[in-house]
Amino acid sequence: MSNEPSQRDIDTQIAEQAGRTGLDHPSRDYPAYRSSLLRYPTQALTVIRDPEAVELTGPVFGVTDVTELDHDLTQGGFAEPGGQRITVTGVVKDRQSKPVRGQLVEIWQANAAGRYAHQRDQHPAPLDPNFTGFGRCLTDDEGRYEFTTIRPGAYPWRNHRNAWRPAHIHFSLFGTAFAQRMVTQMYFPGDPLFPYDPILQSVTDPAARERLVATYEHDLSVPEWSLGYRWDIVLDGPAATLFEEDGR
């Protein structure tokens, strides 16, 4: 027997924290995700209520930062990548329902076989020379983003014995304030791996967890081309951003 936890061990740890409601974000201290053990602060965060804070502004991006091709992860090879082509679109808003306009959205993901174009991903699934695995775009005037990509495969990882991540797309987002910065992951509806995954389950409130799952929307599917998914994103952030209506 090795020290490697079994899925049952991880299930027990997940169950211990399950249903802690009222938390929008994962607790950084989440033992079932073993990499978190030495990487969460033990001291409480220091709360800043300074309306002059630098963090209430943030970096800006524009047409020089993104090309027209960057939102399509299936272009750039010599042939079509393997797998199911999908379109993922949605609106980025702040908590006051105000659209986040002209801001940078970045994604990265495994290919259809569940393999990342990263040298540290060495599990025996094929790389796809026709799939870049990353994309970026700017939100439009309604806060909308859109990517054309391939439905990613599930992949194994070494958190515990027989650990598999549900299919997901990593997202990186900017708001108008650095304090709204967000990195998260989008999941696909109905994935049977959800209950086994400590990263998704680290969001212990079921309603919050549901907000990480895209919806299939038939009207977004393009005939003979792609299946459509919608995933709207709400950036968390300080109440002070409310008063930045005129922004820059």
Place this chain on the structure above:
Amino acid sequence: MTGLPPTPAQTVGPFFGYALPFTGGGDIVPISHPDAITVHGYVFDGAGQPIPDALVEIWQADRDGGLTGAPGSLRHDPVDGSVVGRDHVEFTGFARVPTDADGHWAVRTVPPGAHSANATPYLAVAVFARGLLHHLYTRVYLPEHATALSADPALSGLPADRLSTMVAAAERDRRYRFDIRLQGEGETVFLAFE
């Protein structure tokens, strides 16, 4: 805070390296800039081990305290579309650097100006890592502002030894050391904004 419920955070994971870092991501100004400083350090875990898969982002005011920034951190090559980085004409105020295999990161920039009257200048920092389920914020204050910082009302609740984790140490040649300790002894002060 009320309003729409936010989308939960998730870890950046181990595989962001081919997607998020970009050419010149740590060079807010070029090293040849007459006012350039280097801010560098390590990211450590709770066992004191360097973290080789963290990502550090900086956002800061320009020399005059201006916080408008500018686009163009990720300028593209017009021919092949690859990211070639900024042109150093505009000051974008934004840096993004992954830690190295030894947990080390470095940015080159200019000292930020005061962003409002009597404000103590600083670099705003966001830290992402595999194993970190929700990113963290801290700040880099330069040592010449340590006295002003200790009187800063926004941080007045912190004991001196905690506050000092946000003050970089002066090294030679306009170089400043700033280590980030995610957990344990000397744990960095991390911030939440309300």
